[in-house]
Amino acid sequence: MSVTPDEALSVSPADAHEISAEAAKLSRRHFVGKVWQVIFASSTLVGIVALTTLLLNIVNSAFGYVAVENTVQPEHLAINGVPIERMPKEDLVAVLESHVSAGLMRRFENEIPWEERTREDVYNLVLERVVDPKPVAQWSLYESLFTVDAIRQEMVERYPEADLIFKSWVTPSFITSPQSSNAFNAGVRTAILGSLWTISIAIIFSFPIGVGAAIYLQEYAKDNLINRIITLNINNLAGVPSIIYGILGLALFVRLLGQVTSGAIFGYTDPMTANGRTILSAGLTLGLLILPLIIINAQEAIKAVPNSLRQASYGIGATRWQTIWHHVLPSALPGILTGTILAISRAIGETAPLVVVGASTFITFDPDGPFSKFTTLPVQIYQWTARPQDVFRNLAAGGIIVLLLMLLSMNAIAVLLRNRYSRRI
Amino acid sequence: MASLNPESSNGRYAIEAKDLNLYYGDFRAVKDTNMKFERNKITAIIGPSGCGKSTVLRAFNRMNELIPIYHATGEVIFNGTNIYNDDVDPVEVRRHIGMVFQKPNPFPKSIYENVAWGVRKVTNYKGKLDDIVEQSLRQAALWDEVKDILDQSGLALSGGQQQRLCIARTLAVKPNVVLMDEPASALDPIATLRIEELIQELKKDYTIIIVTHNMQQAARASDYTAFFNMDEDRAGFLVEYDRTTKMFTNPEKRLTEDYISGRFG
């Protein structure tokens, strides 16, 4: 339709009425759209605020001022006016000897003879065992930043002996130190190793079974009632609360299969792990927990492989197994891996089932195999938060940061794998 | 196991369908089909959409059996053996009666691997893999275009090149018969022409059965034409089957004439 400018400008009254009605309607449509946009934006905002609060809350506890009181002031340890910082090794050993029990000295000697220890090593022992700094009060990051004066005031009034230091609870030594009852020495190494052990066992157990089941259900099973019920039940299992898996794990792996999970039938007898509350039991329990997730994700990934690919393979005389192994699985692999990693990062954060299965409350030695006692990072965090002393709340915050970093890197790996494999060809 | 060795027979016909009825569940998609396909000839199957052309074609290499609800009655004789006999393995059938699909479907692998995979996994070819890859790509008129990029993904090729790659992949396992289900329908006219030329070349060595909804294509490219139509129950049946020249100039049946002259379908 071609309209000259003149025609377009000369509008009859009836037309004008219609046009203004139309315009009113249009502006109403725009208005409705705007309202929804605002609603959606606010939903996003609520989510962001919740997440930020969570993170701030953790960071708030993980850093801040600490009032530290030494059991023995270092100045009091000086020999002939030489402070411990400048003492030779022999003198440091003497200091140690005069402050700790003979039994402890013998244990140190048995671990590493004094001749073989470095000066640094002995110096650290002195700091740890003799000076033995203990936190007497701690403040949150917010307080440390904005109420410094009040903190100093309180220090003078209540802890005249104590030093005020600014402490980050996540440090390299926090990650590499084992569990300890002294908050300054406590770390998450035992827990991280425990987490890695249990997760590895969970993967070794549930990845092959899960992918195998998914292959069976997607590529072999006929579409009949029984198989549909099976699939439905797997979907339901994925939604079962994790504590129920814990109860199952306790009954099945700890009680019923205790001989196996404690390693007894393999001739592994450690008096410390007489029952089945081992890494193996924990790993298998987590394995059961993520099995339905792995099956479902793998099924989805296999389902997403186009049928034309299967036809191409069958069309040149490949068998079903060749088609699955050489074509379907490679195409489904990125999806399977992504799903598996997401399932694993769910398992890493699980606490309840492991507490039920019998995570140890306090172990300071590294797990050395599937038949060790265990604790895991979230369990450790949980136990710290349950301690009466406030300072363990700060440790828990540090542990949470480590856990979050672990989860973030797992998810990053998942994304990388997916991109890498789907771009490969 | 029954032998499907293509060398074991050299009768005039490569494939013969006897009283073939094909069903999806209770629905009969194709009824009472009897037809023979001459060796080293191109036979086109035409007919309106949904009349069962693809179903019939896939019955000749038992591809339909991938569809769970499908079943067939009747016989398909290939080199003297009924491929529906209990002792015949469908995997073996498909290796001798290859198939090219409507939509190009290369493997998500390199061009080389697309051709070599079947040779390595399906046949017991003893020669050098490089040779058969080159030979197959030459047969499919693709060699000159891809000889320098053999390690690139097959999916990076144009649609027409992909389809020729799929043809090369099919030829590489040395089938006896090649079934093609509208191989050019997803391609542009120039790529279509190249595929048609290629098919002419291939009939020296292979028996070719090609489904097409494009009547010009059937007229240009085939030696024989079979026309299928649907009855009231939507079951496909063979209306007329003759030399292509006869079918397009002087068909016996009124229905064929109407369809070919574009009066329905």
Ligand SMILES: Nc1ncnc2c1ncn2[C@@H]1O[C@H](COP(=O)(O)OP(=O)(O)O)[C@@H](O)[C@H]1O
């Ligand atoms: N996988 C299937 N399941 C059920 N019905 C099918 C299936 N494939 C085809 N059909 C039916 O069989 C009939 C023939 O289909 P098809 O062979 O694809 O026809 P054409 O290739 O001639 O268009 C159609 O009615 C179609 O709906």
Ligand SMILES: [Mg+2]
């Ligand atoms: Mg079709």
